[in-house]
Amino acid sequence: MLARFFDRCIRAALTIFDEGLLLELLNYFVICFAHFRRVLKQVRSEIPPDKRDKVWLWLTSRTFMGNTPGHQERFYPLMDEYMNELSRKINAELCRVVHSGKLDPLPHDDRELNAGRWQIPCHVPIPREIEYAGHGTSVSEAIAVSRRIFRIRINRAAAMRAKQLFEFLGLGTFVVTAKGRQGFCNIEDAKLAEGECKRLFQAIYEQAPAPHRPQVALEFLKYLIEPYRPKANEDRTLARNLFAIVRKPLRQENLKGAAKYLNGCLLALEGNHKKALNSFVAARKFGRESCGQFWIDLIRFGLMTAEHLRSKREGKNFAKQARLFGIFSNDATPRTNEMQAQMKEEDFRQAWGSAFKPFPRPTNAKGKDRLAPHNGR
Numbered sequence: 001m002l003a004r005f006f007d008r009c010i011r012a013a014l015t016i017f018d019e020g021l022l023l024e025l026l027n028y029f030v031i032c033f034a035h036f037r038r039v040l041k042q043v044r045s046e047i048p049p050d051k052r053d054k055v056w057l058w059l060t061s062r063t064f065m066g067n068t069p070g071h072q073e074r075f076y077p078l079m080d081e082y083m084n085e086l087s088r089k090i091n092a093e094l095c096r097v098v099h100s101g102k103l104d105p106l107p108h109d110d111r112e113l114n115a116g117r118w119q120i121p122c123h124v125p126i127p128r129e130i131e132y133a134g135h136g137t138s139v140s141e142a143i144a145v146s147r148r149i150f151r152i153r154i155n156r157a158a159a160m161r162a163k164q165l166f167e168f169l170g171l172g173t174f175v176v177t178a179k180g181r182q183g184f185c186n187i188e189d190a191k192l193a194e195g196e197c198k199r200l201f202q203a204i205y206e207q208a209p210a211p212h213r214p215q216v217a218l219e220f221l222k223y224l225i226e227p228y229r230p231k232a233n234e235d236r237t238l239a240r241n242l243f244a245i246v247r248k249p250l251r252q253e254n255l256k257g258a259a260k261y262l263n264g265c266l267l268a269l270e271g272n273h274k275k276a277l278n279s280f281v282a283a284r285k286f287g288r289e290s291c292g293q294f295w296i297d298l299i300r301f302g303l304m305t306a307e308h309l310r311s312k313r314e315g316k317n318f319a320k321q322a323r324l325f326g327i328f329s330n331d332a333t334p335r336t337n338e339m340q341a342q343m344k345e346e347d348f349r350q351a352w353g354s355a356f357k358p359f360p361r362p363t364n365a366k367g368k369d370r371l372a373p374h375n376g377r
Contacts, residue, residue, distance in 0.1 A: 021103070024106055027106075069114070072118070088293060125158070143192055171197070194230065255292050258293075
């Protein structure tokens with residue numbers, strides 16, 4: 001299957017690239033093919049014999065697909081559970097090509113294939129009262145320390161880490177409580193943590209450098225439209241202002257589906273569910289690559305909105321996409337399993353058609369079929 005895929009890519013490249021680039025691409029495919037053969041042999045030697053047909057489930061592990069910086073950058077996005085990482089990589093590479101006018105260089109051997117830098121964030125220290133909020137210190141005490149430290153001019157890295165901890169306590173508690181589980185803190189503390197998280201997010205956005213501000217605005221908007229988060233009166237205007245900032249960069253990066261999805265979320269949260277569903281449908285028609293990191297959220301939000309409006313047609317369309325991507329089943333290979341189910345169904349149909357043996361039809365004394373229609377009847 002992999003060899004056929006490489007062959008199709010080379011045939012398509014024949015009409016676009018010159019001989020030098022074509023040979024470079026072919027050499028890269030040869031290196032990748034040898035690498036995947038080694039990985040498959042390693043996986044098959046380590047998994048139990050009765051689970052050999054589930055080899056793709058094991059390939060989603062970074063143990064096999066991300067154990068070097070180069071593998072983490074080039075191969076692991078191919079095995080991401082929902083394939084969201086791959087679209088971000090493709091969009092980033094296309095943006096670099098547009099700005100530089102040159103294609104990204106390809107590895108020429110295994111050493112270059114493994115080379116790179118680990119994507120490991122640096123440790124950023126924050127006050128102990130904030131780091132151990134909800135465990136060693138109370139949430140209210142952590143918030144007091146946060147407001148004393150992160151004001152006027154802030155350390156953005158430390159504020160980002162503190163924001164993540166308050167988001168875990170606040171939004172995380174609302175999410176697990178809605179699912180019927182015990183929260184990380186009580187509801188009152190969760191509301192306090194959520195408010196402090198929003199304050200820190202706004203401070204980080206306001207003090208972000210101009211080139212980074214659209215990305216921070218996008219993350220802030222994602223937080224504001226989170227369905228489980230309790231909304232304040234000022235959130236509507238703030239979310240609309242952030243959307244006006246991120247809409248143009250998303251369209252410039254060919255992420256029109258993502259812009260449609262965010263607009264649909266705002267419309268749904270404002271109570272205009274019919275227009276929201278139209279935006280979700282438009283985003284779905286743009287395709288997964290155009291929606292980027294929001295594809296899974298789009299299917300969830302679109303399905304719930306369609307059911308709220310009792311739209312059977314769009315409900316079926318979003319439910320079909322949910323099955324294809326295993327959104328509610330948490331299946332790592334939903335499309336592969338569906339293809340296998342279709343193949344088994346076809347095998348069953350063929351076996352049934354060739355093996356089905358009906359009862360012999362009754363005959364009379366002359367050997368004629370008694371159930372056959374007679375002439376004149």
